[in-house]
Amino acid sequence: MHDIPLTPTGLVRLDAATTAVALYACDPDPDVVRGMLAAAAAVATGHGWKTAADGTVSDDCLLTQTPRTRPGWERVRSLAEQRRIHLVVVPAFGHIGFTLDEWLAEQRFLHRHGVSVATVEPMLDAFLAGAAR
Template identity: 40%
Template sequence: MALYAVAPLRGVEHLVLDDLAAYAQDRGWTVPAGCAVSDAGPLNQAPAVRAGWQKVRAAATGRLVHGVVVPSFPHIAYRPADWDTERSWLLEQGLFVVATVPTELQAGLGPGELRA
């Protein structure tokens, strides 16, 4: 597994990666050396200009990892067009992605509300 996150400020990346590492460890997933990477800056930065995300892509292309753990999917790509591109690439590589925290995409109507 690769671990990936975007931290808002330099110097705090390890805090997010530590949480992702614990999540992976709880599931018995192995994270190869060099595959816990992060970028600093805003989430809306294009994935193509993020050095850390490019390392994840290289590890996946080299078949070093089979999945990616992120705090939420916007850490990979914030803009819908960027997400479509990255999602297509992830599928082409046969990778799965696990988000460790709930995202806005999971918010919606509950079963009781659907009957109203």
């Protein structure tokens, strides 16, 4: 399987400083969520992307919970509808939708609002290992 590029396809080419992102993760363990959001923030910072105001979002739940029932994910959707973000950075695509149908529905929603998705999954283990030190 090919790696997902960190510069997502479909993202309108903007000056990095004007690319607004939302960082999103969900997990019942707050320490795990903090580590995942830190990894997402590091990727965003590394690309020069700016996190939108109120754009660091998490949910205290398992990935198997339907995305539309998560208050944090609803906030990300609201940011997309308001055109306040261009990109959502997640630890892995499963954070957006655990089943293929859920993932595709949420991806279509985001794309309709001009929002792309990037994942930090290939680097997540290294970030979390560093945070545990």
